[in-house]
Amino acid sequence: MNEIFSEITFFDNNAFIGKHLNPYTAPIFNLATLIDTMKISGVSKSLLYHSASVSYDPSYGNKLLINETKDGKELSLVWVAVPEHCYTENDTELFYAEMKRNNIAAIKIFPRYHNFTLIHGAMDNLLTLLDENEIPLLVNQEEISWEEINYLLKNYKKIPFILQNVAYQMERFVVPLFSKYNNIYIDISRYHVYNGVEYLCSRFGSERLLFGSGMPVFSPEPIMMMINNVKISLREKQNISSENLLRLLHDK
Amino acid sequence: MINNEFEIIDMHAHLGSYALFPFRNNTPKKIAEEAKSYGIKKMCVSNLFACTYDVKEGNLLTLNGVKEVPSFFLFGGLLDPHLNEGEIETEFLNIDPEVSMWNELHPALHKYPISGNGYKIIMDLIKTNPKPVLFHTDEGDQYSQPEQIEELAKLYSEIPFIIGHSGNIIGGYEIAVGLAKKYDNIFLDSTFSRNYLGLLKWMIEKVGAEKITFGTDMPFINGATQIGKIYEAGITDNDRQKIFHDNAIKLLKIE
Numbered sequence: 316m317n318e319i320f321s322e323i324t325f326f327d328n329n330a331f332i333g334k335h336l337n338p339y340t341a342p343i344f345n346l347a348t349l350i351d352t353m354k355i356s357g358v359s360k361s362l363l364y365h366s367a368s369v370s371y372d373p374s375y376g377n378k379l380l381i382n383e384t385k386d387g388k389e390l391s392l393v394w395v396a397v398p399e400h401c402y403t404e405n406d407t408e409l410f411y412a413e414m415k416r417n418n419i420a421a422i423k424i425f426p427r428y429h430n431f432t433l434i435h436g437a438m439d440n441l442l443t444l445l446d447e448n449e450i451p452l453l454v455n456q457e458e459i460s461w462e463e464i465n466y467l468l469k470n471y472k473k474i475p476f477i478l479q480n481v482a483y484q485m486e487r488f489v490v491p492l493f494s495k496y497n498n499i500y501i502d503i504s505r506y507h508v509y510n511g512v513e514y515l516c517s518r519f520g521s522e523r524l525l526f527g528s529g530m531p532v533f534s535p536e537p538i539m540m541m542i543n544n545v546k547i548s549l550r551e552k553q554n555i556s557s558e559n560l561l562r563l564l565h566d567k
Numbered sequence: 568m569i570n571n572e573f574e575i576i577d578m579h580a581h582l583g584s585y586a587l588f589p590f591r592n593n594t595p596k597k598i599a600e601e602a603k604s605y606g607i608k609k610m611c612v613s614n615l616f617a618c619t620y621d622v623k624e625g626n627l628l629t630l631n632g633v634k635e636v637p638s639f640f641l642f643g644g645l646l647d648p649h650l651n652e653g654e655i656e657t658e659f660l661n662i663d664p665e666v667s668m669w670n671e672l673h674p675a676l677h678k679y680p681i682s683g684n685g686y687k688i689i690m691d692l693i694k695t696n697p698k699p700v701l702f703h704t705d706e707g708d709q710y711s712q713p714e715q716i717e718e719l720a721k722l723y724s725e726i727p728f729i730i731g732h733s734g735n736i737i738g739g740y741e742i743a744v745g746l747a748k749k750y751d752n753i754f755l756d757s758t759f760s761r762n763y764l765g766l767l768k769w770m771i772e773k774v775g776a777e778k779i780t781f782g783t784d785m786p787f788i789n790g791a792t793q794i795g796k797i798y799e800a801g802i803t804d805n806d807r808q809k810i811f812h813d814n815a816i817k818l819l820k821i822e
Contacts, residue, residue, distance in 0.1 A: 339765035507792040540795025
């Protein structure tokens with residue numbers, strides 16, 4: 316473990332394995348590479364999906380994730396869902412049963428890339444189950460409109476909704492959402508604005524911010540260094556670095 | 568806290584406010600206090616008023632800010648290529664004695680291309696007393712593409728040019744690296760807001776750590792984040808010493 320970050324445990328909410336578009340690291344970021352990078356940087360655990368679930372086929376990529384992470388101990392798995400997984404209640408129940416069988420900890424959706432919108436109910440069957448079971452839903456900021464976020468949070472009040480890749484300039488969007496809804500959390504892998512974490516903690520507490528790296532696209536060290544140095548208490552740093560995510564995943 | 572054994576000199580930071588999102592705790596004293604807590608010993612700043620509204624008033628605000636913590640801040644001067652030749656010269660002569668470097672000439676916010684004649688007028692003045700020139704660059708912006716610096720680097724070989732944000736996006740980084748490799752007087756800037764895994768290590772492999780300067784871009788970005796990227800795996804302490812400190816000492820001619 317990197318001695319610089321020795322006081323805090325880091326549980327990464329935002330990582331994936333597979334092919335990616337970062338030209339400055341190995342073109343296929345497999346599990347071994349991820350685990351090596353985690354060890355070197357001092358990340359203890361990761362919540363991850365497979366990039367083939369995004370770029371090729373969600374169901375195929377979800378299977379790859381299961382096959383390629385059999386040896387991974389410090390991992391929590393995320394499946395990517397699309398509307399055809401939940402067109403009917405029967406489809407939804409089958410998908411959910413597979414999720415449980417494979418110990419899937421969270422669901423991620425890519426509405427823009429996968430050509431759908433949440434507003435017309437395309438994912439409602441699955442969202443209802445996630446809501447009932449308080450299973451986290453992950454979405455990248457650039458993949459969802461603010462109207463869809465409102466729809467989601469207004470109709471599903473128990474889903475822990477994790478907005479990922481939130482850019483550092485986005486305070487004017489984040490603060491109203493935090494003020495209005497209690498079940499929205501943000502990944503701070505790209506929220507490295509000056510005094511931004513301190514400000515959100517002072518207004519809303521530290522419970523809604525989650526450490527993320529963005530690996531293999533982005534590097535974990537910058538955000539780890541930020542968390543280590545923000546002017547908040549050690550308890551708050553521990554919440555952000557790992558405790559909040561553990562709580563949302565029911566300590567899985 | 569950072570167990571940082573390096574003395575850090577920040578060559579790219581600001582004072583003031585910005586319209587697109589709020590800065591918090593952004594008084595000169597607060598920024599200095601925050602930066603010092605990371606181990607930063609000197610910080611070159613310019614007030615964003617000079618980039619976004621009025622360059623003369625902005626330079627004055629910078630100077631006033633620098634005077635609040637004079638042992639810590641260095642004055643980053645701004646010049647506006649839109650002004651006529653006489654106005655540019657007057658402002659240059661007015662501030663040059665106080666200026667440590669020209670930081671951050673901002674073609675994107677001034678909406679004036681690096682390749683435009685106004686910047687040649689500016690460089691003609693700067694070459695009379697050469698100090699480092701840090702240009703904001705962004706390959707995605709028509710005014711501030713890093714390749715536009717090449718002509719200036721050839722014409723003004725006595726001026727060290729720093730490619731701010733190193734081109735800022737994939738594609739831009741490659742152009743910036745190519746220029747830093749080709750010209751002795753072109754340097755890269757570690758202040759890019761997208762912290763791609765392996766990017767800095769790749770830059771060091773391509774051009775050497777002696778061609779990369781350090782910046783935080785505070786109060787846009789959390790300074791510890793910028794320091795953290797220099798701690799990415801595969802970067803040696805020798806590289807860190809150059810990026811955090813030695814390169815700046817040479818360029819700024821300070822002790």
